[in-house]
Amino acid sequence: MDSQYGGGGGGQGQSAGRMLTITVSDPKKENEGINAYISYKVNTQTNLPEYSYGQFSVIRRYSDFVWLSEQLNKDVPGSIVPPLPEKAVVGRFSAEFVESRRRMLEKFLTRLSAHEELRESKYFKLFLQADDAGLVAAKAEQKADKEKKGGLASISSWFDDTMNSISISMNASEAKERSPADEKIEEVVAYINNLEVQMGNVAKHTSGLMKRNRELANGLFEFGLAFTLLGQMETDPLSTALTKLGHTADQLSLLVTEQVSKETAHFEEPMYDYIRVLGAVKAALAARARHKHALALACVDLENKKNLAAKLAGQPGKEERAALAEHAVEKAQGDVATARDAFEQVSARVIREMERFKREKANDMRRIVLDYTSMQIEHTKRVEHQWQALLPELEAISDSPDDYYARAPPPIPPPPPPPQPLGAANPEEDNLADNPDLVGV
Incomplete structure (x- = not known):
């Protein structure tokens, strides 16, 4: 399943x-x-x-x-x-x-x-x-x-707010006793609180890692561009090698960008999703707590009504009030039974849910970590392939200056002087005419 x-x-x-x-x-x-x-x-x-x-x-x-x-x-x-x-x-x-x-x-x-x-x-x-x-x-x-049900809803909301801020004094014996389920739930609450802290740390550092990887992708792009421009200033084979290095860095930038996208969808997002799941777990625990409080209040109400009925019983002239009090006790007993049934049902459901949560969380965390590890292995192989393709280009560069200059193209001779139009004066003759000492030299 x-x-x-x-x-x-x-x-x-x-x-x-x-x-x-x-x-x-x-x-x-x-x-x-x-x-x-x-x-x-x-x-x-x-x-x-x-x-x-x-x-x-x-x-x-x-x-x-x-x-x-x-x-x-x-x-x-x-x-x-x-x-x-x-x-x-x-x-x-x-x-x-x-x-x-x-x-x-x-x-x-x-x-x-x-x-x-x-x-x-x-x-x-x-x-x-x-x-x-x-x-x-x-x-x-x-x-x-x-x-x-607006009136009842507001009363219920008032009870929730009150019970979240103060401790209820419970006179009924049922409310005072701590059941094995209560002890188990306390262990679960401690576990969930600690897990939430640790998952928060993992999610925070995961986001930091994703940010650094995005910066790495940008850095590799700029690095590749710089080497490509440098290669254009050189001659082969150095030009080819430098340009190839720039191209490799550009490809690595694309690989890192793709890897960040995968890690975001399959690692970072699931981590934050599990923090939301822990919020849902705490909501389930809160539902049990509300039903437990409702049972406690019903027990307190029953105890108060019993005390009032006992006080009115046998008093002359108060028979009608005593009968009403007894009727109220019967109704309160029914309320306690209803509240206890609801609490026991919710309590059993919460315990089942917690067991299922722990079991499936272990499976999910295992799957997430395995997926992340597989992504890293595949990414490392692709990065290694890019560097391996570059290596022959770098090895082809000779370390001998003579070889480098031998392979360099010959210098380009200066362009010849422009042809003189017919009838134009010869600058050299003009110089000889202006300097008689040079005549006959």
Whole structure:
């Protein structure tokens, strides 16, 4: 099965004869000015019965991919939703940027198609096959639901902000106990934080190396130009050798430029992509933390309601309030059960995702390093070939000055004086006439 996190070609999720292949192609600029954007064609080939056709295509823009990512995070909490490429303000319509984004969007869908749970989401299937009107209707429905739950959403957001800034005092025994899953998650968090630091260092130094290689390519071009001009000032065989050296340096400049392009696409880009993957891993861990906090709050609420019901029980004249309190306790117990089920489900999913992430990260890093090593070997061979082709030219230059001058072309004699017109005065005769002492010499 393809790695969820690796892979750069068309998305292929296949198992036991099930096939789902997704590619992203044909980026096209739409509109002009501030309303301009790039559209992409998303092509799908599948034999899965849940899709209406075996082969189909839709047009999507970057904001559609963002919408899909958001819905998957809500629909399958605790899963590692693959990262998307970042937004860009400057140069977002350049050919290089558009192609890079196309590759990363395709990788996003590749990873989704390889994920057992995410590829089963209704939002993923809707994204792949709905027409424009269907996608717009789905977005409008989601927006309406969000506005309908606006009050609850703001309360949930308040809880999230509060729990991220302070420690919750949890009175319930369930919240106080640390389960084996909690200990395992703490280990994962420490591992991810350290990995993020180390991956950041690798990405930073990789970018520095790419920059130096670009400078090397420019330097080789200038170096070759200088030797070519120098060769034009000499004579053979030195002229030929120097010109050949200039040509070799120019070819090396092209090789280094090509190598930088390959390393950028197959090494630098995957390194930064994995930093984004770590962000997706941390988002999955945060989803578990939110469900754990929700369970803690439900437990605290239940404890408070039990205390109130116990306080009202048996008090004369407060029978109605006591009955309401008991009813509230029953509801709170149901809330705790619901919150615990949700937390346990998300917690189990996060642990599965972490195990899968570690396993596939090792495979992906191995593949990336192997690809990089193979690129270096091939590049070194091509560079060596250029130098080997130059060597016979340099060896042909004689180290004897006599040989050099013997091979040099003879000096060009000065041009003869221009012919004198008939009847013109002879300068030599004029000189003799003007100097009588020279007469008869």
